[in-house]
Amino acid sequence: MIPIPEEQKVPLASVYMQAKAELWFQGHLEKSGMPSWSELTIIILRRFEDLDYERVVYEFNMLRQETTVHEYLIRFEELESHMLIFNKNLDETFFMMKFISGLKEEIKGYVATMNPTTLDQTIVLARRQENIVNALLRKINQQQKNNQSKAPFKPQNKSLPYKTSFKPSFKPRDEASQPRRFLTEAEVRARKEKNLCYKCDEPYSPGHRCRIRQVHMMLSEEEAKAYEELKIR
Template identity: 85%
Template sequence: MEFPLFNGEEARTWIRRCNRYFQIIPIPEEQKVPLASVYMQGREFQSHLEKRGMPSWSKLILIILKMFEDLDYERVVSEFNMLRQETTVHEYLIKFEELESHMLIFNKNLDETFIMMKFISGLKEEIKGYVATMNPTNLDQAIVLARRQENMVNALLRKTNQQQKSNQNKISFRPQNKNLPYKPSFKPSFKPREESTQPRRFLKKAEVRARKEKNLCYKCDEPYSPGHRCRFRQVHMLMTEE
């Protein structure tokens, strides 16, 4: 892992990378500034070190921010208090650590519990409540809990989206053109009754009497019995002789 190079631009980013380097590779406090000065370009800064000597790492950070950034205590405090998570926990943590390092420049004795509570208060609502109820005792625990809850929320959102897409695929819609008739997707199981093609018959009184004596149907020539169903559904007219 190489030490980051500073060319006078993005001072805050460079300081954050240096602090991460020192976290991964332990460097004695008195060797941090000599190491960092090797990777700092620009005669302005080098001349400053020649005149005033090697400061401590915390003072060096303050010098760099004043030289290359418009660092103001009130502005740093305002940004730190107004910081809120807008995207992921990871991106929020990067910005939080950057502002935290600036706060520590002005106040080295900043309470760790205060920093942890500020981190929790800036989280999204669906993450903040869970982290607070777990009662973390330090910032590292709060970060772990925040990432865990973020993963759970994202998994739940993915599952919900999949269910919604599945339900949408099952829904059938009517034609968008209102002028078109709606055609059901099912077919009726019954068949329409066929109309009789037999001509209408007019029975005279004698024919009615004869059919009654022979126990025949008035409509067809088949024997009549209770429950008889005639093959021909016709309208018959009985005619009487005067």
């Protein structure tokens, strides 16, 4: 590309102006004279794109990533070009720091810790972190879907294999309602010699059960005498 001298840029650009643009430029020459190239670019943008310095600066400072890094970058580069029209002294470091500050929190921290030195490096790091975050979110969403698809555990109500109507026929009686019988030592010895049950008058053998159950109490000789005296009274 052949470089064009600065003083020839405006006359050369005016050659390509047609219709309303040509009439507008002729009117501007009569009012203000021949502008410089930088002045012409600002004048044209203000006239045909409604470009205002204060509005551009405000939008540039308020720019934040709301969707993807790609969409954020498109708007950033558009405002970057407008900022350079008004101030050519803005360097790459200024735009790099502004680009980082407008990124989402989950991307901004990673990019800042990597200490990029150019805007291109910053853009690459931002896209890389965005891919990592998106992959992690997809994994979390898939795990949540898998957990929701699993039926909750419900313990089965296992009934008894059979029901029994068995009721014990033996009903223990109150000890106070059972008849009591007192045995003296002599009666105990006599029953032992005859191999009789201490509780009933039937012969005793292993496994013996009394047909009529009674409560017996063994008395010593002194207790037996006292018991006999009470019976006499």
